[in-house]
Amino acid sequence: MSYLDPDRTRLAVLGSPIAHSLSPTLHAAAYAVLGLPFRYGRHEVASGGLAAFVAGLDNEWRGLSLTMPLKREVLPLLDRTTPLVDELGVANTVAFRRSGDRVLRYGANTDVEGLVRPVEALGHVPGEATVLGGGATAASALTAAVRLGASLVRVFLRDTGRAGDLVDLAVRLGVTLEVLPLTELAGTRHGFVVSTLPGGAADALDLGPSGQDAVLFDVAYEPWPTAVASRWVDDGGRVLNGLDMLAEQAIGQIRFFLTGDQDELLPDEAAVRRAMRTSVGLPPTVLS
DSSP states (O other), rough: OOOOTTTEEEEEEEESSOEEEEEHHHHHHHHHTTTTTEEEEEEEEOOHHHHHHHHHOOEEEEEEEOOOTOOOTTGGGOOEOOOOHHTTTTOOOEEEEEEETTEEEEEEHHHHHHHHHHHHHOOOOOEEEEOOOOSSHHHHHHHHHHHTOEEEEEESSOOOOOOHHHHHHHHHHHHHEEEEEEGEEEEEEEEEEEOOOOOTTTTTOOOESSSOEEEEEEOOOSSSOHHHHHHHTTTTTTTEHHHHHHHHHHHHHHHHHHHTTTTOOOOTTHHHHHHHHTTTTSSSSTOO
């Protein structure tokens, strides 16, 4: 593997709030296994502050990870984007690369693979999917559900009038989408749910698994377990949490930072994955 721009050794995760982020822990574990002298930090950047932050970066910077509320705000700042970013209108990764006399900003989305790979590891193939929430991560959840095999996706929102971007995306993906208010969740059973709501926001929701194979992917991880995840397990279902997603989307980011190709495997990627997962208290593999 040939690493692009070896002198660029600084990276960070940006967002607001950001103090709780475990991305620095995950990335540090990966770069230790890979033997790379990279420094990965975190910076509080609120909405409206991303352009100024990026403009102030020097040539040491290799890339950025983005979380709320920056995944859409970054789009006008990018020189190149992957097809998935163009499709979703969401980027969570920026890589800086020299092209002649210019430094270009390349945008990617690794959230989708962060959702897909843990579910695939469980061997779960959903025919239908339920998505809770309508923000940037919900777009990735909708796309992930389709990639996993769902032909029908139900999205539950507090305000169904804010579903326009998801409706447009569903048309592009060729999937049937139903948009429903969160109040209609009460007492319902589901085979595959992705909750993109902030930690604790889904705790009062009354939903449960349709059977022992049913999966709840709750992207929250602080605090954990959430009340809704605990009830799901008590009812016999299986649960994935936000750290499962965070680890897998970080692997995609590291691939992109190093080679420009988020699909190119890392050297001894299995060892990298084990180190990353154990660094944040996850079992070495999803099935452990």
